[in-house]
Amino acid sequence: MRRSKYRRASQSRMPSWLTGRRRILAAVATLAVFGGIVAVTQVGNASTTKTQKKALSACDNIATPPKTKLSTKTKPGTYTTNGGPNGGKITQHADDGAGDVPSVDTLRQRCRDWVMNNVGGKNNGGGKNNSGGGAASTAPAADPSASTGGAADPSASTGAGDPSADPSASASAGDGNNGGGNGNGGTATDQPTAAPTDSGAATSPPPGAGLGILTNSCDTSTLPPHAGFQDGDRCVSTEFGEVGTAANNPSLLITEAPRSVKVNTPFTLKVSTRNLIRDRFLAAGAGGYYVESSVLNNGIERGHFHTACRMLPNTNEAPDPSPVPAFFVATEDSKGGATPDVVTIQVPGLPTAGTAQCASWAGDGSHRIPMMQRANQMPSFDSMRITVRN
Structure with a gap:
């Protein structure tokens, strides 16, 4: 029986140009590309592992937290009492929680958890957002002292209490940006903090890591930056500064x-x-x-x-x-x-x-x-x- 001239070509039939020597060259090229992908992936994983190891080593250096003196007449710990609005109960934190000191093992584990979620992970080293939520659209900077930048603050004074000092003078040690600006001139960014790089230094978690802090930077705020005047609905990025004994x-x-x-x-x-x-x-x-x-x-x-x-x-x-x-x-x-x-x-x-x-x-x-x-x-x-x- 003669085959119909309208018979459909086999789906598995190889294109006429991919035969013989061309077929061998294509296979070799495919293997080369696949091998390159594997090599790049392995290098990336090695770099990630190295960065994480350095970060984890910083966790091992966390020391026992210092104890502090507590008030003498206060019931210790956290407890509830009557006397809230409409006769409800209220939670009392003795000494503002100063007596709730975690063990060094707990602190080190918090640190390790933070590293595994934030260093070398997905999202450019951003892992899970450990900030605890908030209305922000991005994760807070790992460095709590990170500033949004901006122009130098013309109201910054360089004298000892002289607010009329030359506005063009360099900022004093009390300047909120520790670098010549007041830290209020920038705008909130939509970009997360860059991934930690393998610079030889261990990556440490920010203060409060593992406690579910809402944020520690105006980078996560949708409000405009505070400009030094008495405006509300602003975000103040000035650092807290120095605290004495x-x-x-x-x-x-x-x-x-x-x-x-x-x-x-x-x-x-x-x-x-x-x-x-x-x-x-x-x-x-x-x-x-x-x-x-x-x-x-x-x-x-x-x-x-x-x-x-x-x-x-x-x-x-x-x-x-x-x-x-x-x-x-x-x-x-x-x-x-x-x-x-x-x-x-x-x-x-x-x-x-x-x-x-x-x-x-x-x-x-x-x-x-x-x-x-x-x-x-x-x-x-x-x-x-x-x-x-x-």
């Missing part, structure tokens, strides 16, 4: 105040500070708000302190924070230091009868309450109530 941390106390005063009648408050050099003040209205990191001088905080009085609508609930107070001053007198002294604050009077809250608190160069070495220290803040009568 517990014995050198600032403290403050209102040592003298009246129990009651008449409406619109002047009175005085006496405020004592310790471990506070009152020589740093960058005016918030000039762009000096949240732009300078904490700076120590021989272990003592440089900054100033604030005093304010506001009228309370009632004493049964936390007041609305948005209204301006009746009185507010920032004291910068180029005095103070490790030895406690007393400053007298002149209050011109309070506007209406009722209960006033008057408070004083220390501030660093950027107006924030200074940091403390331990989590369970009292901040440098004091407050009291004054009755204002007609």
Whole structure:
């Protein structure tokens, strides 16, 4: 029987040009390409393994965490008590969690887990995002001190508390970017941190790794950068800066105040500070708000302190924070230091009868309450109530 001339060609039939010598050459080329892919993959895996090994070696060097003194009358640990809103229970963390010290084995395992998820893994060494979530679209930088960059801050002062210093001068040691800029000029990036490179140095996890921190950088924020003025809905990238020892941390106390005063009648408050050099003040209205990191001088905080009085609508609930107070001053007198002294604050009077809250608190160069070495220290803040009568 004759075959139909319309018979379909066999699907397995080899193209006419891929025969003989051409077929052999194609096979050799295919093997060469496959071998190259395998070689590149092996080199990549070797580099990844080497980087991870260096990172893991840093985990082995983690030492036993230091213990700290705890308050004497507080029930230890974390516990619940009654007294919450609507009669609910509330969780109490004794000494701000300072007594919850993990073992060195736990810390090293946290470190190893972080390395395996973040060093040499997928997504350019990014592995799983260990930041704990948040509204960010990218993983936080491994280096918590990473800055978004930007132009130098023209409001940065190079003098000892002189906010009018030449804006073209180089930034002081207190500059928030530690490199001439305030760290607020950049914008949030959509790019994750680059993969760790094999530079010979071990890659270490960021502070708080394994605790599920929300973020430690403005790189993950969708808010615009803070620019040194009193704007909300911004992200401040200025580094925290220097923190002193517990014995050198600032403290403050209102040592003298009246129990009651008449409406619109002047009175005085006496405020004592310790471990506070009152020589740093960058005016918030000039762009000096949240732009300078904490700076120590021989272990003592440089900054100033604030005093304010506001009228309370009632004493049964936390007041609305948005209204301006009746009185507010920032004291910068180029005095103070490790030895406690007393400053007298002149209050011109309070506007209406009722209960006033008057408070004083220390501030660093950027107006924030200074940091403390331990989590369970009292901040440098004091407050009291004054009755204002007609």
